[in-house]
Amino acid sequence: MKILFLNPAGLIGGAERVLLDVIASLRAARPDWPLALIAAADGDLVGAARALGAEVSVVAFPRSLAVVGDAGVGGTALSYRWPLGLAGRLAAAAPAVALYRRRLRSAIAAATPDLVHTNGFKMHVLGAWAAPREIPLLWHIHDFVSTRPLMSRLLRAHARRCAAIIANSHSVADDVRAVLGRRPPVFTVYNAIDLAKFAPAGALLDLDALAGMPPLGAGGVRVGIVATMARWKGHETFLRALAMLPAAAPVRGYVIGGPRYETAGSQYTGAELRALAMKVGVAERVGFTGFVSAVAPAMRALDIVVHASTEPEPFGLVIAEAMACGRAVIASAAGGAAEIIEDGIDALTHRPGDASALARLIAQLAGDAALRQRLGHAAALASARRFARPRLAADLAPIYCAVVERS
Ligand code: GLC
Numbered sequence: 001m002k003i004l005f006l007n008p009a010g011l012i013g014g015a016e017r018v019l020l021d022v023i024a025s026l027r028a029a030r031p032d033w034p035l036a037l038i039a040a041a042d043g044d045l046v047g048a049a050r051a052l053g054a055e056v057s058v059v060a061f062p063r064s065l066a067v068v069g070d071a072g073v074g075g076t077a078l079s080y081r082w083p084l085g086l087a088g089r090l091a092a093a094a095p096a097v098a099l100y101r102r103r104l105r106s107a108i109a110a111a112t113p114d115l116v117h118t119n120g121f122k123m124h125v126l127g128a129w130a131a132p133r134e135i136p137l138l139w140h141i142h143d144f145v146s147t148r149p150l151m152s153r154l155l156r157a158h159a160r161r162c163a164a165i166i167a168n169s170h171s172v173a174d175d176v177r178a179v180l181g182r183r184p185p186v187f188t189v190y191n192a193i194d195l196a197k198f199a200p201a202g203a204l205l206d207l208d209a210l211a212g213m214p215p216l217g218a219g220g221v222r223v224g225i226v227a228t229m230a231r232w233k234g235h236e237t238f239l240r241a242l243a244m245l246p247a248a249a250p251v252r253g254y255v256i257g258g259p260r261y262e263t264a265g266s267q268y269t270g271a272e273l274r275a276l277a278m279k280v281g282v283a284e285r286v287g288f289t290g291f292v293s294a295v296a297p298a299m300r301a302l303d304i305v306v307h308a309s310t311e312p313e314p315f316g317l318v319i320a321e322a323m324a325c326g327r328a329v330i331a332s333a334a335g336g337a338a339e340i341i342e343d344g345i346d347a348l349t350h351r352p353g354d355a356s357a358l359a360r361l362i363a364q365l366a367g368d369a370a371l372r373q374r375l376g377h378a379a380a381l382a383s384a385r386r387f388a389r390p391r392l393a394a395d396l397a398p399i400y401c402a403v404v405e406r407s
Contacts, residue, residue, distance in 0.1 A: 001404060002034040004113035006104075006127050008120035010043025010058065013228060014317045015142040018168070018191045019119050020045070022392050023052045025192065029393035036111045038104070040123070041066065044293075059107045062100060064093035065122070090150075097126075104130040114404050121151045128158035136163040136407040138399070141172055143314050144335070145179045152179050159184060163403045166396070168315040169336025189395045190340065191315050192387045193324055198296045200326030200380050205297040207254050211287025216252050221366040223304040224254035226295065226318050229267040234308030234332060236276060237355045241308075243280040244359035251366045253282065256298050258291035299325040303372060304365050306330050310353040313337035320387045323347065323379035328372035330361045340386060346378040 003026070007019060023035055035054040039045055040061040049056045068089045108116065108131050117138045118127040124139045131137055139162050145152050156179065165186040167173035173188045180186075207222065208215050216222065223242075227233035235255060242253045255277075259267045270288060277283045292298045295318075299305055305322035307313070312335025319337055322329045323346060331337050333349035341347040348365070350357035365372050 001030075001115065001400060002036065002111075002113045003400065004108060004111045004116050005035070005037045005054075006040075006108075006116060006118045006123040007037060007045065008040045008061070008122040008126075010039045010041030010045050012044045012048065014315075015119055015140075016045045017193075017317060018142065019140075020048050020052065021192055021194065021389055022396065023049055023054050024194070025389045025392035026396070027053050029390065030397060036113065038107055038111070055111075057107060057111075059100075059103055061122075062093070062096035064089070064096050065100060068093055101126060101129050105132070108132065108135070115400055117400075121148070121155075124162070125151075125154045125158055128161040131161075134407070136403045137161055138164050138166065138403060139184075140166040140168075141176055142168050144172060144175045144312065146175050147311075156180060163407065164399055166399070169339050171312060171335040171339065172314045187395075187399055189392065189399075190386065191317055191320065192389045192392045193317070193320050193383075195324055195384060195388055198299075198321045198324035198383075200300070200376070202300060203294070203297045204301045205292065205294055207256070207287060207289055207298065207301050210289040210292070211254060213252075213287045217250075220250045220252055221304065222252055222254060222302045223306060223362055223366070224256050224298070224302045225306045225308055226256045226292075226299060226302075226322070227307075227309075228257055229259040229269070229273070231266060231268060232309055232311045234310045234353070235268060235273055237308045237310060237332075237353055237358060238306055239273070239277050239280055239282055239286065240355035241306075241358035241362060242282045242286060244356060245363055245366075249363060249366055251285065251362065253286040254289060254302065255286060256289045256292050295321060296325055299327055302327060304328050304330060304362065306358065306362070307337065308332050308350075308352075308358060309334075309337070311335075312352070316340065319347070320383060324383035324387060326376040326380040328365050328375040329379060330358065330365070332358075342382070346375060346382045348375065 037049045037054045037056045042058050046056050116131045118124045119140050159180045162184045166189050170188050173186045176186050225238045277286050299322050305327045307319050309332050314336050316337035319331050329347040332352040334352050343349045348361050
């Protein structure tokens, strides 16, 4: 069986890390299945997928298509941007989209896949437009759909073309069903991670040096948020929580990550976050590392990993990764994130956006090394059960086979 993946970005964000893990897992379990990927931009994803043995080509989005998106319209964003221009931008992109569809169609035909697996909203729609009718299409949905009005409409309009949907959590699966109804069938396949890479033991990153800060003294506790700069990831909640800690608390905060995706307006810039840190009075106790590719060494260098999304998190890959690294995790408990942890056993939780609750938990953990250790140990054990990579192929292969048989 030959599977062709379509991905709307070339950079490696959460959905792309999962795609790479899917490819690695299938490679190991089904070495006889050829795997191919078409990415809509060049970037780290291309080399990483090739290194795993996939046949990769880039069919680049025209600029007008790369920047258009409605992630800022609904609930997954603050009201900072009401995209008056979205309809206009879409209309302006129409001729380029028509051209792109033709190029994508010939690239798909040339790859001769048995099944097309799309890995992001734009590719769900473009895949439906471009994939030859006889090739079944499977949508892998990583985000809530109902909060995106335009995407909801587009997916509804093309749902008949899709043979099956993979959702990364039950919360996302329920949301997809609420938008699309009973067809196509939706299967929850939780993400998995590379437990050899995300493990309690291993290299550490010097976060202080990266952030240009003096080394933190003995007894200091490092607490960090590891996330893209998407506004709903809760950097603001994190900075405000740090501002509520007693000045004498031996805690240093770290903002790890940088802007990634191209969709305009949906992210903070580093400068904006630094200004916010200044405004709430924590500029001295927060380091900004910028984008870090060595995520596991960065997490291992932290004592506490904070996940602070202000909206329900579809899955929350960083939570799984930090747990697998044996860290004490504080997560914002809503959506898929709440499904993958056991509050008080392998992580602590706060309500999305509740900076005071987050501050209390940071203070509690900062003052209790034994609790940090207990949570971290339980988290590493739970990860081995929940997030081992071979499960991806075990979950997906039967779905692929059923879909291809039915077509
Ligand atoms: C998206 C979701 C995130 C999830 C990732 C991988 O980025 O927002 O919650 O972890 O996809 O599925």
